[in-house]
Amino acid sequence: MSLVVFPFKEEDPEVLLRNVKVALDHPRVKEVLCVGASEDHCFRAVSAAIPDLSREYGKPVNVIVQERIGELRPGKGDGMNTALKYFLERTDHERVHFYDADIVSFSEEWITKAEEAADEGYQVVRHYFPRSSTDAMITWFITRTGFALLWPKSVLPWIEQPIGGELLLTREAAGVLFSDHRVRRQSDWGIDTLYTFSMAAHGLSIAEIYIGVGKLHKLYGALTDLKTMLIECFAAVQSLKGEAVAEGTVHHVEYPGPVKQEVKEKIGYDIEGTLWLLRENWTDRQAELLGLFPGKVREGLLASRDYPRFAFMDDGLWAEVYGILLEHFEPGDPDWRELLFKLWITRVLQYTTTVALRGYDYAMYYLHRMVADYVHRSLTSG
């Protein structure tokens, strides 16, 4: 029997409450927990609705504010870890599910499929979704790239959506993750990276299940909305670079279904708005830091102060840049944060205009090939 958790911050209470009801309706679900970042309007609306819901379904529903557990910016990580702690210390349910609160395509199937994979004996079940070729730009160019370059022999590069927020953990897996101090300290957007890293590091068995309807949720505009997430996701990978990961993990990925035309045609971000970001917020120090990078990168970025340039940032050069960032990037330094953001934008724009432009099927093939090439490069580079 299971607990379902929704971490939330300033969400539309109607969407969250609909998702709570979907969970309560499921026979495997014994309790629902919503963990808020603070007592915001959503928190108040959900709290007010809970007594009736609890009575109607005959199951406990709780809404709590997240505790301060970690050491970085207090964010989604504190929310998820507060839920893990609650699950382990205050309940005796066998499994815990996490789902983002803003999903509008959530259904009973998401819970059922996860439960079925757990019934087969997997300790962790991760949901994955069809994504458009210009969506998931942090996943591909930060997380999967880093996992491939740093832990090429592990399962990490092969996890479809390593920073997805939808997953099931058995009680045992939840205990392993919560007793990992690296997980508990990660209070920010890096939490998804840390959950994935820790499950692989400890050799937990992982099933990935495919949800064909996709994750429809709040959307972003220009890539600037993703800046904090990008920085925290990169810093999370960087903080782990010397750590060991188990090899030979049991990992099964469900074969994906046909992808809807709508997803194939979706453009993941505002390209014109993003071009301008390359011209903004320059400082002399950023120009100086570019001295650490290959000539092509330095010259390209500096020229972008006048006119956006990005065609130079192909996958080979990005791997080099990534290695330099792993060594020198300082998460607390505003110039480094800005520079990482600009470098990533050049990679995203280069990919968009030379790869994604050729169509969905080609782009997906390219991205998977890119990860495999990074794994190969890492395994064979002495």
Ligand code: GDX
């Ligand atoms: N308790 C709590 N505290 N919840 C938070 C906080 C926080 O500080 N910040 C965000 N959330 C909730 C939010 O309300 C939502 O339910 C969920 O966390 C995800 O946030 P959202 O703003 O919807 O982010 P986004 O871009 O949809 O990212 C999510 O999906 C990504 C992905 O799968 O691509 C998020 O789970 C990412 O970590 C993940 O990479």
Ligand code: MG
């Ligand atoms: Mg979302």
